[in-house]
Amino acid sequence: MALLEIQDLHASVDGHEILKGVNLTINAGEVHSIMGPNGSGKSTLAAVLARRDAYQVTSGRVLFNGKDLLEMAPEVAACEGVFLAFQYPVEIPGIGNAYFLRSAMNAVRKYHGQEELDAMDFLPLYKERMKLLEMDEKFMNRSVNEGFSGGEKKRNEILQLSMLEPKLAILDETDSGLDIDALRIVAQGVNAMRSPDRSFLVITHYQRLLDYIATDFVHVLVDGKIERSGGPELALELEEKGYGQIEADAQQALPA
Amino acid sequence: MATTTSKLEKYFEAYEDVRAQGLEREPVWLQQLREDGWARFSAKGFPSTHDEDWRFTNLAALAKTPFLRAAKGEFAVLPAQLEAYRVAGAACQLVFINGHFAPELSDLGNLPEGLLVCSLAKAIDCGREGCAPEGIEQHLGRYADMSRDVFTALNTALWEDGAYLRVHRGVVLDKPIHLLYVSAGTGAEISTHPRTLIIAEDASQAAIIEDYVSLGSEAAFSNAVTELAAGQDAVISHFLIERENLASFNVSTLRIEQSRGANVDSHSILLGGGLVRNNVHPVLNGEGAECLINGLFVGEGRQHMDNYMLVEHARPHCNSRQFYNGILADHARGVFHGRIVVHKDAQKTDAKQTNRNLLLSDSARIDTKPQLEIYADDVKCTHGATIGQIDEAQLFYLRARGIAEADARNLLLYAFAAECLDRMKDAAAREFAGGLIGERLKELASAVQAATLAATQEDGAQNWEELG
Numbered sequence: 003m004a005l006l007e008i009q010d011l012h013a014s015v016d017g018h019e020i021l022k023g024v025n026l027t028i029n030a031g032e033v034h035s036i037m038g039p040n041g042s043g044k045s046t047l048a049a050v051l052a053r054r055d056a057y058q059v060t061s062g063r064v065l066f067n068g069k070d071l072l073e074m075a076p077e078v079a080a081c082e083g084v085f086l087a088f089q090y091p092v093e094i095p096g097i098g099n100a101y102f103l104r105s106a107m108n109a110v111r112k113y114h115g116q117e118e119l120d121a122m123d124f125l126p127l128y129k130e131r132m133k134l135l136e137m138d139e140k141f142m143n144r145s146v147n148e149g150f151s152g153g154e155k156k157r158n159e160i161l162q163l164s165m166l167e168p169k170l171a172i173l174d175e176t177d178s179g180l181d182i183d184a185l186r187i188v189a190q191g192v193n194a195m196r197s198p199d200r201s202f203l204v205i206t207h208y209q210r211l212l213d214y215i216a217t218d219f220v221h222v223l224v225d226g227k228i229e230r231s232g233g234p235e236l237a238l239e240l241e242e243k244g245y246g247q248i249e250a251d252a253q254q255a256l257p258a
Numbered sequence: 259m260a261t262t263t264s265k266l267e268k269y270f271e272a273y274e275d276v277r278a279q280g281l282e283r284e285p286v287w288l289q290q291l292r293e294d295g296w297a298r299f300s301a302k303g304f305p306s307t308h309d310e311d312w313r314f315t316n317l318a319a320l321a322k323t324p325f326l327r328a329a330k331g332e333f334a335v336l337p338a339q340l341e342a343y344r345v346a347g348a349a350c351q352l353v354f355i356n357g358h359f360a361p362e363l364s365d366l367g368n369l370p371e372g373l374l375v376c377s378l379a380k381a382i383d384c385g386r387e388g389c390a391p392e393g394i395e396q397h398l399g400r401y402a403d404m405s406r407d408v409f410t411a412l413n414t415a416l417w418e419d420g421a422y423l424r425v426h427r428g429v430v431l432d433k434p435i436h437l438l439y440v441s442a443g444t445g446a447e448i449s450t451h452p453r454t455l456i457i458a459e460d461a462s463q464a465a466i467i468e469d470y471v472s473l474g475s476e477a478a479f480s481n482a483v484t485e486l487a488a489g490q491d492a493v494i495s496h497f498l499i500e501r502e503n504l505a506s507f508n509v510s511t512l513r514i515e516q517s518r519g520a521n522v523d524s525h526s527i528l529l530g531g532g533l534v535r536n537n538v539h540p541v542l543n544g545e546g547a548e549c550l551i552n553g554l555f556v557g558e559g560r561q562h563m564d565n566y567m568l569v570e571h572a573r574p575h576c577n578s579r580q581f582y583n584g585i586l587a588d589h590a591r592g593v594f595h596g597r598i599v600v601h602k603d604a605q606k607t608d609a610k611q612t613n614r615n616l617l618l619s620d621s622a623r624i625d626t627k628p629q630l631e632i633y634a635d636d637v638k639c640t641h642g643a644t645i646g647q648i649d650e651a652q653l654f655y656l657r658a659r660g661i662a663e664a665d666a667r668n669l670l671l672y673a674f675a676a677e678c679l680d681r682m683k684d685a686a687a688r689e690f691a692g693g694l695i696g697e698r699l700k701e702l703a704s705a706v707q708a709a710t711l712a713a714t715q716e717d718g719a720q721n722w723e724e725l726g
Binding site for chain 2: 052053054056075076077079080081086088091092094095096097102103105106107109110113145146162166
């Protein structure tokens with residue numbers, strides 16, 4: 003069964019239609035990448051899937067694990083297994099990084115009727131995952147993302163991903179602003195999470211990330227619609243030729 | 259005259275009683291002090307909103323309530339009633355019921371060497387008998403300014419008791435001292451005027467918690483004045499906790515006098531009370547003195563919380579830091595008045611003031627007003643204020659990780675309040691304050707959740723407004 007089924011999704015912000023009929027199916031264990039020029043709606047798609055309420059869905063349907071995702075509050079979607087690695091993770095002064103993550107894990111566990119983790123269960127795992135992402139333990143007690151560099155924030159997102167173990171991880175331009183070393187570490191964290199029952203939706207501008215995270219499918223989003231889909235070779239082609247041809251084709255396809 | 263004499267009648271009756279009592283027992287200097295206090299108060303009455311220092315706080319309800327003086331022992335309180343008001347890890351607890359010391363309810367524990375803690379009235383009585391704790395005359399009423407502030411004048415005329423603390427030279431206390439001021443009316447509306455005197459000798463170190471609570475639901479008026487004289491290099495933390503019932507009026511004045519190198523922290527945690535005015539007035543009167551003026555006020559319903567800070571830099575090379583955070587829900591109203599005065603000789607002053615406010619409803623209101631008066635030419639003074647709502651981006655981030663909306667809001671409120679906890683150095687006092695704040699915010703979050711939900715659905719945008 004498909005993990006995620008997006009059918010003819012239209013969404014707008016402040017009355018501007020951004021997504022204009024997106025169709026996409028992701029099966030369990032698959033990695034899909036979405037590429038496309040700025041403003042094509044990539045981040046909007048991620049935000050809609052994470053249930054951010056600033057985005058209004060005007061029509062269409064999204065099924066997650068057979069359930070109506072668009073009916074879910076953000077916390078319910080998260081508990082059901084949707085994870086968004088933010089393009090711009092916010093800073094939250096006054097809330098400790100470890101405390102926050104344990105609260106999140108316990109919220110998810112509670113949702114599934116599981117027992118809460120105490121600090122003794124949580125810390126060893128947390129420290130092990132931090133090590134994998136080459137994060138200093140000092141980040142544990144610092145406020146969430148406060149004063150973190152861009153790369154540290156992105157690593158913190160992947161750390162949360164690795165602890166929360168979602169069914170679907172959406173990476174919203176996780177590679178942007180990263181140097182090659184940070185990119186490698188982030189990709190390593192993602193690759194360690196790959197499994198037959200976990201899927202990924204990787205949103206990126208650059209083919210470069212796909213050198214590190216092997217993708218099964220590549221989709222090109224132009225002006226709110228997926229205009230082309232293909233295998234990993236499509237990313238290489240885009241890298242070489244840019245989006246020009248696809249954008250031109252999309253223009254031509256418009257009814258006069 | 260702002261208030262008619264008839265409204266002040268009850269205070270005059272109280273003054274007559276206190277004066278008659280004092281004629282037998284009190285030294286002449288103290289009788290004189292009371293007389294001056296009464297003269298000031300009766301000449302001016304309660305201030306109106308035409309008075310610039312009271313522009314945002316209307317005292318009409320206070321002025322028209324005929325508060326009575328409570329005689330000693332008039333309202334019996336059982337130890338069990340105070341169980342909930344202990345501070346874990348405190349060195350001792352002094353309990354005052356309606357302004358009178360209650361030794362049977364207090365716990366003086368094993369007081370460390372070099373610390374004198376007792377009732378101020380008792381200490382003055384001892385003076386009469388020749389076993390005087392020294393220095394009361396030299397300090398009491400010498401700092402708090404009656405000519406500027408009628409509440410200080412009224413307190414000076416009417417105080418009957420309060421705590422007297424003296425920390426001897428070089429003595430370091432590792433546990434806080436808890437002063438519990440209880441308003442306990444049984445049907446009557448009581449006014450009390452607690453007077454606290456804290457003398458921290460050179461190089462001493464101590465933490466003091468002044469805690470205002472009410473038993474029962476009657477309106478009470480607490481008008482407290484505390485004078486804190488910090489000797490050279492003394493390190494003192496003072497905590498004010500206001501958690502009286504919502505019908506109460508609480509005016510408190512903390513006047514701090516700092517000698518060379520003295521380091522004083524003032525932490526004000528205002529959670530209760532209907533109308534609260536919190537005056538903090540440090541004078542940095544010795545080179546190298548430092549003060550931290552830290553506060554949190556949390557209001558809901560129709561609570562009114564007015565914070566009036568006056569930081570005076572009188573000598574060179576002193577630092578002051580003011581941080582006040584306000585959280586206001588429903589129709590609650592807050593005021594932050596931050597005045598910094600740098601005197602002519604106070605070169606190299608470094609003064610900073612920040613007031614941040616979180617408004618949880620459209621009808622909550624904050625008036626924030628910085629006021630800098632600088633008479634020296636080589637100083638660094640900054641001030642800033644912000645007013646905003648709960649940050650929607652932060653809220654979404656927490657929810658996107660699975661945390662339910664109500665819990666996420668609660669976490670963010672607590673984080674905002676925790677900034678103020680982080681500045682408290684004394685661990686026992688911090689834990690105590692943290693517990694009270696946590697409880698208060700939990701109540702607040704559940705009370706405003708429905709209202710906030712409706713409001714945010716209407717207008718998801720959040721704006722932080724930068725003010726100067």
